[in-house]
Amino acid sequence: MKKAIIRIFLVGVAISLIGCSVKPASDVQGSDEDLSDPQESFSGVCERASYEFGNTESGHFHQIFDTRKYFDQVFMGIKRSDNANYIKYMSGVMARGDIIQNIDHVYSDFAGLWNVHDLDVSEEKASCILISDYSESGVAIVELHLVDRDGKIKVTNWYDHITESYASDQLRQFSIDIKTLSESGNEISQEMKSLQDFVRLTGHPKPLEVSQAYSKLDKAYRAKEAYALAYVVTANRAGGEQYLAALDNLDAHFSQTGKYGLLLMDYYVLKGRYDDALASIDRAEERIGANVIFDIFRMGVYQLTEDNKKYYQSAVEALEKNIGVEDVYWSLLDTFVQYEQYADAVLVLDVIKDFFGYQITQRDIAGIPEYQFFAESREFSDWLN
């Protein structure tokens, strides 16, 4: 049996583009042959990007990524510096090669089927929203920005709808700050060191050290959203307590405008702020468009608030959109068992067994403390036989 308790943490956070490569170079040496189709349409490239994001072994996303344009956006308005220290600090912490390799694997935690949710083409530009399959890692929602340059379609940047930031934002903030520091003669200051330490950690997060590194940042940096987000992203990879601390920080200082609702939704749920969580889902759905993922989010909240009618209604909405979303059935099983609706629980088991192919035994069910009574029920017994 796969799982019986729906996760509390619902949304997923992609790895950061700051820092060193998350995979050794040998793992990401795909063919550099340009595989783009000269006749490819915007929708075709979006489909291809969704495949590359979902297929973590592929490593060819960089072929449709416009690195030059991306770095133009990172360094837009930042004059080139001949300050040797700036170049040294920048390249030491964020080598271009590492960043490009990271790009291929930035959503590596979200392997599986990605869907093109929305496409908006305007002349030589387009954007499309890709949504990952709902998985153990949660869900990723990414809006790609594409451009047709001389007949070739390339991704120039993307907007992560979970962190509500562009892929280039954190790098850009970091390069601005490094430049300011290096040009002010403070490059060997504690300020610089703490900044570098923090950025290095985003590449290789270590439990217990992330919060410490963030707290050592100068107050001026901690007042910037880019570092608060980098903190959340890094802490998410480091572990639960660290992650909660990062969300505390984000909520306290950056959530007043209603931003970061999706990112903070888990946090709101944990804190019992269910109305905030539901409002965050509504806002995100309005921004992104209806998707089964939002129905699943609502199910999670209504399950906790024990608002069963709304919970079932959300389940119906989810199944109307996609009857094959496995998590909905596991959640329903939990709920029916919790409320001792055993006749309904066995209907769910029918689907889990026949539709998804799970073999369910007496021992599986009896092994879960919350399922003890159900395991002993007549309905389950009849179902087994």
Next chain:
Amino acid sequence: MAAKKWAAYFWVLICLLCFSSVASAKRPDFSDRGLYLGEAVPGWVQRQSYDSRESPRQGYSSQYLLVDSQINLVAEEAFYYRNVGRIVNPSGLTEWSEINIRYSPEYQKVHLHSLDVIREGERLSRLDKAKVRILQQEDDMESGLYYGMNTAVVILDDLRAGDIVSYEVTVLGSNPIFNGHEFGSVSLDWRVPVEKRSLRLVSDPAKPLYYRFMNSTADFNRKETVHGLEYDLVLTDIDGVLAEEDLPYGFSPYAWLAYSQFHDWGHVNQWAIDLYRIDYDGKQIKSVAEKIMGRSSDRNDFIRNALFFVQDDIRYLGLEMGVNSHLPHSPDEVLRRRFGDCKDKTALFVSLLEQQGIKAYPALVSTANRHGVSEDLPSPGSFDHVITYLEVDGKGYWLDPTNSYQGGSLDSIAQSDYGYALVVRDGTKSLTRMFPEGSPADRIRVKETFTADDFSGEVTYRIVTRYTGKNADYQRYRFSNNPLSEISRQYLSFYKGYYDSVSAINNPEFRDDRQNNVVTVEEEYRVDDFWHREDGMVIMDVNALIYADYLKDLASVDRKSPYYQGAPLLVDSIIDFHLPEDVSLNFPKPTGQVSHKAIQFNYRDSYKDKVYSYASSMELIEPVVRNADMESYKKALNDIIHNWNFTIRFADPERVPGYREALALKQRLKELAK
């Protein structure tokens, strides 16, 4: 209005690229038909040489060695031309075996000066042996237009590959309707290459001549001689020009010279005002106008009814002989004989409105050149049609009495956008942009519904299409002039291109709300083989077929010219699939938009209560796609085409274990949610 002045030189020059004559014991006499054979070349003509040593170009069956045109505007207008070509291979024999010379016997004479075949260096005159026929061909008879033109057809026999054919013609005289003001255009290149192209104009120094080279950097040498003010040029080694499909109105890939003795549009207007200043006995006109007013609710309704009277009750027939190429007949006469062409209908419509104190004006337009008229050298030759312009309560209307089957109120009658018009009234000095805010867009709404009892049997396919604007006019015309069985056959043939096993359940049903100019067409079909299966999945095709008529796949076309995609149009399409049972659909087209300055496309799909619905809309914004926008336009089309023609796959309920259990559970959840 027949704008085909005799010196529509395009025609002559294009037709000259075919030719020649045959034997007869005595030179035939066609002088009574206006054709003279063997007359000496006029003294003002300067004969041009050609180089027969030029090598033929690869891929062409004949070689055009010389195309010479000389036009004398000093006294009686005279257009001399000489064409010399070599037959390269047997295909070229066909090409050069017949010469056509078109002229108006009402005011023109034709001199065929020479007709020679040069074979192995020896010049053989074929003039005496010419087999000549004079035909009264009416090219536009099917459209109800009679020009009274003659075509002298000269047949050459005993032609052989390697022969050079040479002939010289002068056409004398011009249409008196232009009061001695000459104008015309002369081609500088053609579909085929030409080794030498010479051109000479002789004009009266006292009479200003305006000219413009179009799509060409060529220019004249000018000098004053005993003949007058002379303009000449010689071009050599001219490449053939290939015209692409779907060219915008007013765009030509060819180069030409336009000339005119009209100095501006005000001058053309002055000429036209005189034509439309017609005396008529208003008794009959007044009587008809009163009858129309009697069944009209107000002034606007009267305008509409008068327009429909002229459109529907006056048969379209144009007798364009001589001055009547441009001079309208009296409204009395048109009313009496119940037929007329565009200028006759306009004159009648204007006179009917006048009876109720409504001032309206003829407006000259070009249906072929449209916006391109604004680039023309001012002359009557710019126009090929006349419509009516009027203003009511400060609002302008462009109404076309030549149209037919129109519907709607004065405000909803479809008005065609011909770009620019010359409104014939006192004070007009320039062309008027008809719709400066952009052409009015027509609208089509289509609802397609597929209904199935199961996933293996037949599907009922119902289409309801609602047309407004010009599309409604067209459908009204179509259903009024074609048997239902023929329309049904055409429709079915179209659907068979997408569904092999489609058959009609009923003939199309036509409903006409003419008052509001809305036409609704309902169709119903059966598709026997709608569902496909693969790997346990059911596959159904989603084709928003309405777009097939408007969108071309240009992805693989390497286009050099601008592209005409069609008049402004709004299309809304909804396709509903009523599925026999609940299924699991992953939405293939959740929502999207493709925007381009020329076209916009939006789509969204949904699934609820066993109905999968795909809604989309398309707006053709700009009729013309410029070269600079072509690549982005092709990409946009590619994206659009992928989104009106796609397939949906879903698990086959028959073959997926647990699938029906999942659907039953969903039903149970709906009950619990109540």
